[in-house]
Amino acid sequence: MSELDTVAVLGTGTMGAGIATAVARSGRQVLLVDTAPDRALAGRRSVADTLATGVRRGNLTAAERDETLDRVRPVSSLPEIADAAVVIEAVPEDLEVKAEVLKRVEQVCSSEVVLHTNTSTLSVTAIAGRLHRPDRLIGTHYCNPADRMRLVEVAPARQSDPAVVQQTVEFVRHLGKDPVVLKDTPGLLTNYLLVPFENDCVRALEAGWATAEEIDLAVTAGAGFPMGVFRLLDLVGLDVHRAVSMSLYDQFHDQRFAPPPLVARMVAAGELGRKSGTGFYRYED
Ligand SMILES: NC(=O)c1ccc[n+]([C@@H]2O[C@H](COP(=O)([O-])OP(=O)(O)OC[C@H]3O[C@@H](n4cnc5c(N)ncnc54)[C@H](O)[C@@H]3O)[C@@H](O)[C@H]2O)c1
Structure with missing residues (x-):
């Protein structure tokens, strides 16, 4: 792929907006698609906010922010x-x-x-199996943010074309990121290792051993x-953490992956973390 090629990001929530920011920063044009035009617009606003934070922190200039944002265009329909x-x-x-x-x-x-x-836990092979061209699909799991x-x-x-693998490794390097090629296994490495630990922290909180602040300090x-961990879970989103935990539990049948009841209750109450303003912590902005 050439640097002039366009990249489309489908789903402009937490991860889509973050990935779009990284791709636009690498110089490529980015199209944003979500379920409705206003959601794709909200995704672009997230990109703008992230870039503004980068300027405040001295990571990029105001001119670089404007050029990067100019490369990000929300679209209202898939044919675009x-x-x-x-x-x-x-x-x-x-x-x-x-x-679908x-x-x-x-x-x-x-x-x-x-x-x-960007699946966290699902089988890339199973998703590929549903496609007309399974050889064109590959998993790229980004970390948040x-x-x-x-x-x-x-x-x-299992069906990926080796040329697609090579091209994807180069794509990730071009973003300034470090690719690690792994087998298609549930949770890959990061979630396989991290999710049981996160759930243990929630269980410690549920059991009243310490407050969220104290566990985070530890x-x-x-x-x-x-x-x-609770700051991270608020960033990830409790709904996303629940879906990820359930998917790993369904595949491994290992209790360590089962989301603790507190997670389901928080999701039911709309306490999703940063994106809803309340999670384990409260967020004013
Ligand atoms: N949140 C994390 O920390 C994290 C980290 C790595 C990977 N992931 C994975 O990334 C994926 C997205 O997670 P997220 O946290 O960004 O979720 P999110 O809920 O923040 O965003 C999902 C977005 O997808 C949109 N969407 C839903 N159906 C769609 C459709 N048919 N077409 C286009 N857009 C659609 C929603 O409107 C929403 O904007 C999940 O597979 C998740 O497991 C999440």
């Missing part, structure tokens, strides 16, 4: 992404939803388009993590 060379899917963690949206992409894009799925975290787990489906000041 017909010329994209790469389509990155960041829609909810549900096999049916992901397969990717099948629609196949209908509008060229047969040479490369499809990336996607504009800043360097690791991208690259998970080829995790950061004691274990040296850059961010507390």
Whole structure:
């Protein structure tokens, strides 16, 4: 793929907006698609907010912010992404939803388009199996916040064309990120290792061992993590964490992955974390 090629991002929530920011920062044109035009617009606003924060922190200039944002265009219908060379899917963690949206992409894009799925836990091979061109799909799992975290787990489906794998590794490097090619396994490495730990922290909170602040202090000041687990879960979104935990539990039948009841209750109450203003912490902005 050339640097002039356009990238489309499907689903402009937490991850889609972060990935779009990273891709636009690398110099490529980005098209944003969501379920409705106002959601794609909201995705662009998230990109703008992230870039504004970057300027405040001295990571980019105001001119770079404006140039980057100019490369990000929300579109209102799928046929508008017909010329994209790469389509990155960041829609909810549900096999049916992901397969359905990717099948629609196949209908509008060229047969040479490369499809990336940002699934956290689903089988890339199973998603590929639902497509007309399974060899064009690959998993690219970004870490949150996607504009800043360097690791991208690259998970080829069993059907992925080796040329697609190579091209994807180069694509990720061009973003300034570090690709690690892994087998298509549930949760890859990051979620396989992290989700049981996150659930243990929630169980400790549920059991009343300590407050969220105290557990986060233990995790950061004691274990040296850059961010507390409850801060991270609020960033990830409790709904997303629940879906990810359930999917891993369904595949491994291992209790460590089962989301603790508190997570389901918080989701039912709309306490999703940063995106809803309340999670384990409260957020004013
Ligand atoms: N949140 C995280 O920390 C994180 C990290 C890595 C990977 N992931 C994975 O990324 C994916 C997205 O997660 P998220 O946290 O960004 O979710 P999110 O809920 O913040 O965003 C999902 C977006 O997809 C949109 N959407 C739903 N159906 C769609 C469709 N058919 N077409 C286009 N858009 C559609 C929604 O309107 C929403 O804007 C999931 O598979 C998740 O497991 C999440």
